[in-house]
Amino acid sequence: MKRVVVVCPGRGSYGREQLGSLRGAQDLPSVMAADAMREALGRPTPSAMDASASYSSRLHVAGENASILTATCSLADHDRLLQAGRVKVVAVIGNSMGWYTALTAAGALDVPHGLRLIETMGQYQAENVTGGQILYPLCDADWNPLPSPEVDELLRHVPGLFVSIRLGRQLVLGGTDEALRIAMTRLPARRIGDRDAPFQLPLHSAFHTPLLLDTAGRAARDLMDLGFQAPRVPMVDGVGKVWFPLHADPHTLGAYTLGTQVVAPFDFGLCVRTALREFAPDALVLLGPGGNLGSAVAQAMLDEHWSNLRTRADFQRRQEEDPIVWSLTRPEQRRLALGEP
Secondary structure, three states: OEEEEEEEOOHHHOOHHHOOOOOOOOOOHHHHHHHHHHHHOOOOOHHHHHOOOOOOHHHHHOHHHHHHHHHHHHHHHHHHHHHHOOEEEEEEEEOOOHHHHHHHHOOOOOHHHHHHHHHHHHHOOOOOOOOEEEEEEOEOOOOOEOOOHHHHHHHHHOOOEEEEEEEOOEEEEEEOHHHHHHHHHHOOOEEEOOEEEOEEOOOOOOOOOHHHHHHHHHHHHHOOOOOOOOOOOOEEOOOOOEEOOOOOOHHHHHHHHHHHHHHOOEEHHHHHHHHHHHHOOOEEEEOOOOOOOHHHHHHHHHHHOHHHOOOHHHHHHHHHHOOOEEEOOOHHHHHHHHOOO
């Protein structure tokens, strides 16, 4: 049985191509719970949004919907993974909002409390986007690191600009509208896949920066009664700390989740590297929706020289011969994890 680390994506993972991700999943425990919660609140259910005839930025990208929709898809995949019984989960990690999903998948919050956390934090964004985020690569198309002195210069001299997420060999900057405008005009043009960078993430607040201090305070007041507990399986957070079963302090875990994690940079690359060092998995399983964390995970592996991988070509050869990253959105890799035809 393969030993795997489960990876939970952030809210930007659900795109046009992910419509229909929950088809046939309505009887899974997490999906039923999420649908029931949203229906009781008089809001569109994840299943209904996923079954929409067309993709709508207003519906699917808005934070108050995107968060719960992404998390429900991820938890549905996690339900399937556990039901299949083909792997042993040795740790759970998540990127940005995916940390909330990870808390639920690892058992640090039960499903109702985990969904309440995700829903509450998402609803804070309704008509209340604070600042924004831009994505910028720190590498070329072959994932070779590129010198980026302009980034350091901007962070030193532009008020209201902060590191938000370290995403492998990519960087998410968060800041005020004016700070992001300056960064967008001064950062040298680069490419991420088929997109020009830097580019701004739509309808995203400046998560993981001091601009969210008021949000952290509100979360501490509104969610102080969440039932945090030691997880059933280890978790690695956005500063590389491992939270172990039996030893994790629930109060400290809640304080990190509702406080530090909201206002301080989230280092997803360090999260992946720590999981590799501590748990030596056979593979990392990327829950849906989307597979957009694949490159960030792979780049963290290169930084770690994991399994003697040093270049993008090395990683691609390994994926062809004996995949070490399994994205549940890819049929051939989904079969490895779930045994589904």
